[in-house]
Structure formats: C-alpha cells, structure tokens
Amino acid sequence: MIFSRQIAFWGEKKQLILQKSTIFIAGIGGLGCLLSEILVRSGIGKVYLCDNGIIKKPDLNRQIFYTQKDIGKRKVDIATKRLSEIHSFTEIVPVDVNIKDKNFILPSDISGVADCLDNFESRFVLWDKLPRNKFYVHAGVERFYGQVVTLIKGSSPTLRDIFSNYKVLEGPIPVCAHSVSVISSIAATEVVKNIFNEPVLLNRMLVIDLSDFTFIKLDVK
C-alpha cells in the first residue's frame, strides 16, 4: 500500500482526513514544485496547481519538476503530468491564470491555501480573495533564508499587517535549491498540520536562515 509507511505513524484516521482535503497551491515554482509533490505523495485528495508561467532556463536550478527539454512549456502542464504519474489517488487540477486577474476567484471546495508565490503584490491579492476561516500557509524564500507562517482569515493578522514595507527587488530574486527545498518542506508540513487541525505556526512566523542554520519562531499580531 502506497501510504503504509506514514499510516504507520500518523494513523488511518489522519490519512482519511488527508484524502478528503483540497489545497490550492499558488505558484508552481521553486516552493510550489516540492510542496505539491510532498502533498501528493502524502495522499492528499485534490490539489489545484496555479501558475501562468512558462519554464525558463534559470528555473532549472531549483524547480524540481522541470528539465532542459521543458523550456518554453507551461509550468502547469509539466507539473500536472509529473504529479499524475506518481499515483492516481490525488486529483490534480491545473489553473493557468494570474492571481491578479480581476476575474480570478478561489475554488469553493478548498481546505486552505499554500502560498508559494514569488511576489508580495500577488500574495496580498490572494489573501484578499481567501474566504473567512480558511487557512493560509505563507512561504517566502530568498538567498539562504525565508519564512513560513499560518494565518487564518478573520482571526489572524492579515498578510499586509505583517509584511507591509516589503521591497520589490530590481531584477531576479537570488535563490537556490537548498533554501527552496528546506522552506517548501516546512511549508508542506505545516499545510498537513493545518489539515489535521494541529498547526504549529499559527500566528507564529518561523524565520529560517541556512547561513548559520538558525530557526526562530516569532509571534505576529
């Protein structure tokens, strides 16, 4: 049985909860690739993969679904194909739209959102479109550092409350596979913990710094 190794420690009840859950994954870049793979391999019931990007050469240093032969192709197509090949227990729904498109609305059947986007303007729009009481696991990465936090719409501080004063970098954001893989794995773990109603980072931001392996939790209000 595919999921026997994890059922061995979290049990069949939680596996059933996972199978009935749906996550909207915003951004299938560095963070979104590994996060979606972890969720699918965990046996989540359904994922929406949202990205309107095309695969480019500089993506290959960290976006694990894509290889040289995929350059120029749509990310959602390659990601959907890759995830569908792992097993058939998870429904994979590609969503090729820009979050900032005014006509975009979040699907109504989601348990929560995994924010794997690459800019704060889109994150704020996604947050605005999130229904009340849904969880939002934010992940962001840059260089050797990043952060992960869970927010609940309506009872947590808003994403803008926390990240006002972010800076839009000129040019590409420096980033590598090492930080992306650690932070996406933590974010995927936190998504699963939210599904189990056991979030660790609810209103607590984990700041991860791989330059000296510092992990610190900060309360946010």
Add this chain to the structure above:
Amino acid sequence: MIKVRFFTLLKLFLGISEIDLDQDQISVKDLLFLINEKVEKDFLHKLIDESGELLRGTIILVNGKNILHLEKLNTIVKTGDEVNMFPPGGGG
C-alpha cells in the same frame, strides 16, 4: 531592558544576532540611532532615508506588530518589549 534581534541579512551585516538596550522607553527611530552607535557599523543607511523615513525592505516588529501599523518610527518601545528586524524572503 529592551531586546532587539536581527535576522538574516541584517544579522550577517552586523555580525551579531541580538542586542540588549538598557532603556526605560525610547522611540524606534532613536533606538536605531542608539544601535548604530553601539555596533559601530553604519546600518542606518539600510533602514532610514535622508529625510528620516523608513526605507522599504526591512520588517520591524515590536512585540509582534509591524511598526507601520503602529506609529512607524515614532513607535515607543518600553523596557521588557521585544523588537525583531528582518528583510523577508519574497521569492517562491
């Protein structure tokens, strides 16, 4: 005592992760100037522009709240408070 902690790029630049300041109360702006004196490194240019306004790029939390939603650089910090400063990772 006011504890100020620095993360990621700020920590790398300053070479320290935190500093304790023996102050009863002080504005965030004065606190930044005080830190600048103590660390003997000009990190103010990373945080404040020539007109004395907060530059974009660094999140400053006082007891978990972003100072932009308090009184910005005029936010008063008191003994026992905790100030955390970090540039967030924006990429995905």
